[in-house]
Amino acid sequence: MNSLKKFKVIKTFNSIADRYILANHLLSFGQDVCWRRTLCEQIYSSVKEKGVVLDVATGTGENFKYCLNDFKVKIGIDPARKMMEIGKKRFPDVVFMEGIAEELPFRDNSIDLITVSFGVRNFADRKEAFREFNRVLKKDGILAVLEFFPMENGSFINKAASAYIYNILPYLGGIITGNFNAYKYLAKSIKNFIMPEIMKLELKERNFDVINNHRIFPNVYVILGRKV
Secondary structure, eight states: OOHHHHHHHHHHHHHTGGGHHHHHHHHTTTHHHHHHHHHHHHHHTTOOOOSEEEEETOTTTTHHHHSOTTSSEEEEEESOHHHHHHHHHHOTTSEEEEOOTTSOOSOTTOEEEEEEESOGGGOSSHHHHHHHHHHHEEEEEEEEEEEEOOOOSOOHHHHHHHHIIIIIHHHHHHHHHSOHHHHHHHHHHHHTSOOHHHHHHHHHHTTEEEEEEEEEETTEEEEEEEEO
């Protein structure tokens, strides 16, 4: 596991925890809310059982604001303690746990749904995380990923979005949060990330059947996998 990346990610998110939600709303012009709601719509058209949901890289627990409330047990896990402190105040009915995607503290075949919003690209070992997801999910359980990916072509919209994300967003994020380096890292993590088709292949290698690969913005996708 890349311990240096793990440390850097934790430090980055802890440093912007108190303004993270506000920054997301402002920097995306409110689109982050629409993206999460789209994720919820995709989930409920695919999930069968509503027993236990695990939100990985949960941060401040934002996913629980828009869906997942009808699950019997709701768990959020994240390595950034300061982010989860905010989540605990917002969602007292959610069990928040400090931990990482690559080492989930749950039994085999115990989770009905795993959600990850804008967190996969920050994993220290993505393939190991996918292996863990498959281990803890019940048969036919769903993994739902909402994530930024690099731009796929040179259309005008994609070029404009690229310029905004890579050149403008880091400075705006720095102004809002007071941490320019954090948003430089986040922009770089998008630019250097894999393409959606690669993630699909990685999920298939970890015994997931990819049942949805839906682009909802030039570089934002919802990808759903069912454990087989």
